[in-house]
Amino acid sequence: MKGFTRKLKPLEVLAEEEIEAIHRGTLEVLWVTGVRMEHKRALQLLEKNGCKVDYDEMRVRFPQGLVEECLRKAPSNFHAPARDPKNSLMIGGNTLCLAVAPGQQTVDPDTWEPRPATRKENYDGVSILDALPTVHFFSPYTPYFGFEHVPPCMAMLESLAARIRNSTKFQCVGFSNDSEIFAIKMAQAVGIEILGTCAIAPPLSYYKDAVESAFRFAEAGLPLRIIGGQVMGGTAPATIAGAVVINNAEVIAGLVLAQLIKPGTRVLVKDFSASVNMRSGAPAFGGIEICMHNAASNQIFQRYGVPLDDTTAYPNAKMPDYQSSYEKAFRVLVAGLSGANTLLYHGSVHGELTHHPIQAILDDDSAGMVGRFMEGIAVDDETLAVDLIHEVGPIPGHFLDKAHTRKWWKLEQFLPKAADRLTYPEWMSTGKKTCLEYARERMDEILASHRPTPLTSNQEKEVERVLEEARKYYKEKDLITEEEMTVYRKAMQSPNYPYE
Amino acid sequence: MGTEVLEELSKAITIYDRGETERCARELVQRKMDPLKALDVMTEAIRQVGDGFGRGELWLPDLVGAAAAMEAATPIIEEEIKRVGATRESLGxxxxxxxxxxxxxxxxxxxxxxxxxxxxxxxxxxxxxxxxxxxxxxxxxxxxxxxxxxxxxxxxxxxxxxxxxxxxxxxxxxxxxxxxxxxxxxxxxxxxxxxxxxxxxxxxxxxxxxxxxxxx
Missing domain, CATH: 3.40.50.280 (Cobalamin-binding domain)
Incomplete structure (x- = not known):
């Protein structure tokens, strides 16, 4: 099993009575104001189970007993099987599993300006992430939202196909225009499980498509990620405590629904909070207050016994630099210390707008450092090394030639792969390279050497069959124009299809 | 006559007070004051807030707060403009x-x-x-x-x-x-x-x- 194990007591940012106050606030919001759910079948199911439902307003008010019962029914950890069992995960408990932080576009690694990713870059991106040991699973997207020459409605499914083909790790999918129907079919045809998505439209609202997605995944017996999405000061109160209350109410509404659709449904709740940038109105992803919000949610969901996914580690910086490093490092460190179960971390360059493998490789190092920290300090007779200290004694004694050192240093030190650790003379004589250049070299090495385990020919046929079924479905629904289809079909004639 | 209401209207927008802008608008109409003048005053108040935002002194909640305060008065003033048959001048x-x-x-x-x-x-x-x-x-x-x-x-x-x-x-x-x-x-x-x-x-x-x- 992969993932980082936290052997430290989790960081507590809330006192006992503060947790209680937030829980009471959550229950009050769920009962008094309730949540809007634009889905008739969901409203009927919730009403049948004791919720107060206003069908005109599509508003559901949740009684405390039902909320607490459903929180108990949701598994506190669950198995997330990967195509290669070596990569299967246990999500929950005291583990942190890291995943890809996707971006709409890629960047030019010389200018760091955004541009659309090609098909090849999507496939190469997956392959690099498949090779990075601290990428424990994949979030939706490939890592890019868009594929060159692929109609937008097919991007989600082309992305899943690319990830199944070029990685043996556990996969998540999103939902858009019924894409989840075909995602589930593709997974079933290949014989794997995937993690589905249901997203809230804050404040306190669920759109029909999101609820439909919850039904489809829960009914298929698949795990479900329930994603908040508040921005503090915009779609949630500006105060962290108030934002935690409303976010709790929003995600718990979805959790209750999932447990009623199918009791015991594996649920991963995502606290996807950001602040409003009060200058531009855009989400300000890099803020320390997001770490505080996530830490509070981690503490509360440990109490609930439900696995939690923290806000995706999106920096506000535009390229890997000092700002980007602290924005990302604080997020992953706080997630690790405060008991997050998952975090989308690797590769995001600027917000959700851009991703690049060089960034993912840099993130592999900082992720490894946090994983190392979470393991804690081994303390026993051998690591205390008192006998060895007696043996070595004062100068001229030293430890460098000891078997104890040869055994232990590699276990105690974490060795980053793309960090500059040279002396000044070495650094000057090798062109003053920074971690960016080392990461680029590592990217080229991975691309030249890493060969993802291919699908069997039967699995490959099944993937293409489901893609073709989806293409026809969207063509009939007029979501693909003739012009788009011509470009798409032409791209599929490439001799290296599907890889480029 | 009545200029104090215009001043109050302007001030209400700059302190984001929806209730007060609405009250001022109703009073202006009741006193049969020139609704075009009221609109000018509101636009000027919003411009001041917009300038403050542009200078980096005010922030998004201030800008949106002022807009919401103005929004409380606008329909009342526009109704009056229509009633008296006046024409509003604007850039477009x-x-x-x-x-x-x-x-x-x-x-x-x-x-x-x-x-x-x-x-x-x-x-x-x-x-x-x-x-x-x-x-x-x-x-x-x-x-x-x-x-x-x-x-x-x-x-x-x-x-x-x-x-x-x-x-x-x-x-x-x-x-x-x-x-x-x-x-x-x-x-x-x-x-x-x-x-x-x-x-x-x-x-x-x-x-x-x-x-x-x-x-x-």
């Missing part, structure tokens, strides 16, 4: 909204507020606005400019649909169209046949001026 009339399927309000409200501050008569149709509602709004308010927002890549194509609807109704040539929002790029704006795009709210005001053939 703009109908603005976030397209159907998209519920993002912040960027659109920022642009609407700064356009108002810039001297345009702005009709904000809100969020999730269908092509038909845009069409009605444009006809009813004799709009010179249509401004559309879309934040998501999935809703951006709706802007194209609105433009096609206007073409079908023979209205496309009578109006300038500007588009914006997180999902929009210069290339996309060109591809759907919009007359202009700008990625920022202050830039949108300059763009509207250019589209109206005005100098800043």
């Amino acid at each position: 009339s703009i109908v603005i909204g976030t397209v159907f399927g998209d519920i993002h309000t912040i960027g659109k409200t920022m642009v609407a507020t700064l356009l108002t501050a810039g001297g345009f008569a702005v009709v904000d149709l809100g969020i999730n606005v269908t092509a038909e509602s845009f069409l009605e709004g444009i006809t009813e308010h004799h709009a010179d400019i249509l401004a559309m927002s879309a934040l998501m890549t999935t809703t951006a194509p709706e802007q194209r649909k609105v433009i096609e609807t206007l073409e079908r109704e023979g209205l496309r040539d009578k109006i300038k169209i500007m588009v914006g929002g997180g999902a929009i790029t210069e290339e996309f704006a060109k591809s759907i046949g919009a007359d202009g795009y700008d990625p920022t709210a202050p830039g949108a005001v300059a763009l509207a001026m250019r589209l109206m053939g005005k100098k800043q």
Whole structure:
């Protein structure tokens, strides 16, 4: 099993009575104001189970007993099987599993300006992430939202196909225009499980498509990620405590629904909070207050016994630099210390707008450092090394030639792969390279050497069959124009299809 | 006579007091004061807030708060303008909204507020606005400019649909169209046949001026 194990007591940012106050606030919001759910079948199911439902307003008010019962029914950890069992995960408990932080576009690694990713870059991106040991699973997207020459409605499914083909790790999918129907079919045809998505439209609202997605995944017996999405000061109160209350109410509404659709449904709740940038109105992803919000949610969901996914580690910086490093490092460190179960971390360059493998490789190092920290300090007779200290004694004694050192240093030190650790003379004589250049070299090495385990020919046929079924479905629904289809079909004639 | 009410109205906007702006508007109407003068005072107050925002002294909650305060008085004053048969002078009339399927309000409200501050008569149709509602709004308010927002890549194509609807109704040539929002790029704006795009709210005001053939 992969993932980082936290052997430290989790960081507590809330006192006992503060947790209680937030829980009471959550229950009050769920009962008094309730949540809007634009889905008739969901409203009927919730009403049948004791919720107060206003069908005109599509508003559901949740009684405390039902909320607490459903929180108990949701598994506190669950198995997330990967195509290669070596990569299967246990999500929950005291583990942190890291995943890809996707971006709409890629960047030019010389200018760091955004541009659309090609098909090849999507496939190469997956392959690099498949090779990075601290990428424990994949979030939706490939890592890019868009594929060159692929109609937008097919991007989600082309992305899943690319990830199944070029990685043996556990996969998540999103939902858009019924894409989840075909995602589930593709997974079933290949014989794997995937993690589905249901997203809230804050404040306190669920759109029909999101609820439909919850039904489809829960009914298929698949795990479900329930994603908040508040921005503090915009779609949630500006105060962290108030934002935690409303976010709790929003995600718990979805959790209750999932447990009623199918009791015991594996649920991963995502606290996807950001602040409003009060200058531009855009989400300000890099803020320390997001770490505080996530830490509070981690503490509360440990109490609930439900696995939690923290806000995706999106920096506000535009390229890997000092700002980007602290924005990302604080997020992953706080997630690790405060008991997050998952975090989308690797590769995001600027917000959700851009991703690049060089960034993912840099993130592999900082992720490894946090994983190392979470393991804690081994303390026993051998690591205390008192006998060895007696043996070595004062100068001229030293430890460098000891078997104890040869055994232990590699276990105690974490060795980053793309960090500059040279002396000044070495650094000057090798062109003053920074971690960016080392990461680029590592990217080229991975691309030249890493060969993802291919699908069997039967699995490959099944993937293409489901893609073709989806293409026809969207063509009939007029979501693909003739012009788009011509470009798409032409791209599929490439001799290296599907890889480029 | 009554200038103190105008001062109170202006002040209420700059301290984001919706109840007070509404009260001032009703008092102005009751006293039969010139509604065009009231509108000027409100526009000037919003301009001051907009300038403060531009200088970096005020922030988004201040800008949106002032806009909301003004919004409480605007329908009352506009009703009075209609009743007395006066004509409102502005740099141009703009109908603005976030397209159907998209519920993002912040960027659109920022642009609407700064356009108002810039001297345009702005009709904000809100969020999730269908092509038909845009069409009605444009006809009813004799709009010179249509401004559309879309934040998501999935809703951006709706802007194209609105433009096609206007073409079908023979209205496309009578109006300038500007588009914006997180999902929009210069290339996309060109591809759907919009007359202009700008990625920022202050830039949108300059763009509207250019589209109206005005100098800043």
